[in-house]
Every structure is written in structure tokens, then in C-alpha cells.
Amino acid sequence: MELVQNFRWFETGELQDMATADGKVVWRGPAGQGPVAGPGRDLLGATIAPAFIDNHCHIIASGIDLGRLNLSGLDSHSAVLDALRDRNISEPDGWLLAVQYDQNRYAGGHLTRTELDQISSTRPILLRHFNGHASVANSAALAMAQVTAETPDPEGGAYRRDASGLPDGVLLEAAHERVWGYVPDPSIEGMAEAIIRAGESMASYGISVACDMQTGRPDLLSELKAYTMALEKGCPIDLRLMIQWGARFGRRAASPEVIQEHIDAFEATGRGRVVGIKIFADGAIGSATAAIYGAYEGAEAEHGNWSGQLMYAPEKLKSMTCTAHDAGYAVAVHAIGDYAADLVMDAFEATDEPSRHRIEHIMLMSDVQIERLAKIGCAATMQPEFLHRFGHAYLRNLGPDRTAKLKRFRSVLDAGIPLSLSSDRPIVPGDPRLAIRTASHRPDSFDSSENLTETEAIFTHTVEAAKCLGDTGRFGTLAPGSDARYVVVDDLLSTQKS
16 A cells, blocks of 8 residues: 655645555545555645546547647748648658648638649648648549549538639548548557557646547447557556447448447456447537538628538437437537537437437537526536637637637536536647646636636546546546546646645
8 A cells, every 4th residue: 555645635725645555546535644654655735636537539540640740830821831841751651641730820721732732743632620620632632532523512511612613622521531531541550559659648648538539430340459459558548439420320330249349348458448429510610610600700601590511410410319329328419619509409308318418519609508508417528728729710710709708618617517628639739737727717819707716627627527438436536446646736726725
């Protein structure tokens, strides 16, 4: 048994000790009153909290992106093209893939295939938008995906076209997904290495558990094998998985029996668990594809009273949600726009237990919608780091008034909605400390009345995040029997408890 002593508990400021054994908490309570006598690890009065939990991220993608060209911080077409040109020379083989592309930072908006073809018209080039809902492709990438002037827009997406009707390389939503689907998948071993790499990165931020929110996008069985392999090889964080709806219920899904065999092997590691099904309802604000009431800034409403992209027709979304619910799953639905949020709540209310489910992001929500969500009783997850990193895009696409009210942390919490914080990495680097600071000190463009307290923000990234994953008692509390990993949070508290 080991003793950790002389620390302050983040919720109360009380001076405490903690006894641990085999990575679990045996006892935690007032300093000097524990079951273990003698010296232990003295934290010298530092304030601690349970290790953080990231219950909404993309683990394999995070690990893979750590090796891709990162365009964040570049603020012009010429800077992006220079970076691509350099990478094309230093790594000349295969697809040239870049991440964190952001047309909102560049005068003139989006690059097109014409500019990318100047780097190479024969090597496929793809730039993935920071929000993961759009890309820009060169001619070679479009050709690989068999996209021509005659190719119709896919349901829930669009190939932006020039004046002559040719796709100009800008890919939105399902069109982006289709072209990225032609990028060669890594091997099972390569995915396992990416999972471990992502896990090491998250562990360095003080994260103990992470939930992948789109497992099975390329191939569910291979991904389940990779997650199992990663845990067997010592991935430093515990893993939770949300399986993409189509990978479990779609036409190309393996049989339920075969899927369950792979899930059983993953969960037999003792450190992995499948926690539900993921569905996308709409797009994102940065690419003007989130389904919002009214219009985007400087435009007119596209569909009567709303704008953006729906991934599925409302009745289809409702049917998909009920299918997963009836199979016994919790369902997590991505809904960034307020129009999408209403459709997701309609879908939850079509089930006989709406509170089982999760709504992801809810960036735009009215008072009436928050009240409705509270009555439904489902959990909500939000990603504060978006406000820190993408405020410029929100201001451009929504204007200052709607931007100020994005991610209403305080209103959601005060309404009694179970709220947890997370990252959505690799959309952002995924530093929980930055998320907590942003949730408790919203940037200048955002309404400060929606701030959480620092303690509340830590609570939502630990205790509530664990509850959202069904891990109450296992993680996020430092209660007896729970995981013993902890983080020092003095840097997150503007005043120390006494």
C-alpha cells in the first residue's frame, strides 16, 4: 500500500491523504487519519483532482495526424502552399495529406484544386478542414475518387463547383467523406501504433480515459482488433468506443455475432469497453454546414427557415436512433446547429428512454431548447477549446451576437442537464487545462455570463465525464475502489482553497 499525503482536494480545499494499492484508491480522507502510517509521497499542499477524462475524441485519427502536415498557424494561401511544396519534396511518396486547414484565416477564402495542382497534378493532395467536415482536393485526388463534372452531390454533402460546373476541389460533408475514403487505410498494426501514440499524447495532458467517437468509419472489425492490440501492448490510457451507426447497422456491417466476438475480445482486456453508437446530424459552423435556424452571416437562408447540411432526413435520423436504442445501445448524436438540436431531441423523444442518450456539441441553443433538453434528461458534452481556437471562424459565419452565445455552459448546467467537457481531438490539440480555463474564463467574443466556476469546470472534465461513459465508481472520483491517477490543478484555480 502506498500513501499520498498533504494535498488539498479540489472541491473543498480540505487537506487530505490518500492510500492506494495496485493502481486503485483504498482510502481518501482528512490528513493524518488514514490506515497507513509513516511517510509517503508528500504533495506539499498542492491541490489535486482525479485524472481527466476525454469522453469525445477521435483516437486513431489523433495518432495518425501527429505524423501529418499541420497547417495551424498559417494565415495565407502562400504560406499553406509553401508548406505543401516543402512536404512534397521531403516526403514525395503516396498521398500528401494535411490537417488543420482553415480558409477563414486566408484572404480570398478557400484554396481550390487549381492552386493545389501547382504543387502536383499527379500526386493526390488533400487538406482537411480543422473541423473535420470539409476538405480541399487537387485534381489527382478527385480523379482517384472518380469525381467528375457529372458526379452528383451525395446525400448530406456537396462538391463545390466553378462557373463551368466542374468540382473546384472544395468538399463539404459527405463529399469530403467520400474522397477521404480513398486514402489508403493503415494496417491493423499501424492503427494500433497510432492508438498508442495518441494515448501517450493524452496521458501527457493528465488524461486517464478517452472515448473514440467514430469507431468503424473505415472498417469496424479491423479497428476493434487494433484497439485490442493497443491495450495488450500497453496503451497508457483506458479506452471507450462509440461505434459509428453504419458500421453496426448499415448494409455493409458484419453480422452482429461477429461484431460481438470482436467487442468481447476488446473488453476482455479489462481496460476497454464499447459504450454506444454514434450518429452525425449536421455539419460544423466553420464550414457553414451546421444546420442552423435562419442564415449564415452575409447570406440568405438556404432551406426556407434554416441553413446548412443535414446528414439524414429527420425521419431517417429518428429511425436510426430508435434502431440503436432498441438494440440496447446508448446513442450519441453530433448536433452543432440549433435546427439540428431540435431534430435530435425529436429523435430521442421517439424512444422509450430518452435520458439514456447523449447530445454532442450543442453549440447553438435557445432558452426554450435548453429547457426542453432538461426535460428529456439526456447528457450533453461540450468542447470549450473550440471557443479558444475558432472564434474567428464563428464571428465570420455567425456574426457577433450569435457567436457570443455559443456553448452556453452555465445555462446548461443550471438547467440540471448532465454536462461534461471534452476535446474532439484532433480537431484541437485537446489540452484539458485549456478547456477548463476556457469554460471558466470565456474569450472576449463570448458572453461571460455563461462561464462555469473553475471547480465546476474541473468537475465536468472528471466526475461528470466518467458518469457520461458509465464509469462512475471506476474513474473520475478518487473514491475508494476507483482508479488512483490524479492531476495537480493549482494552475487552474485563481484562488487557493484554505
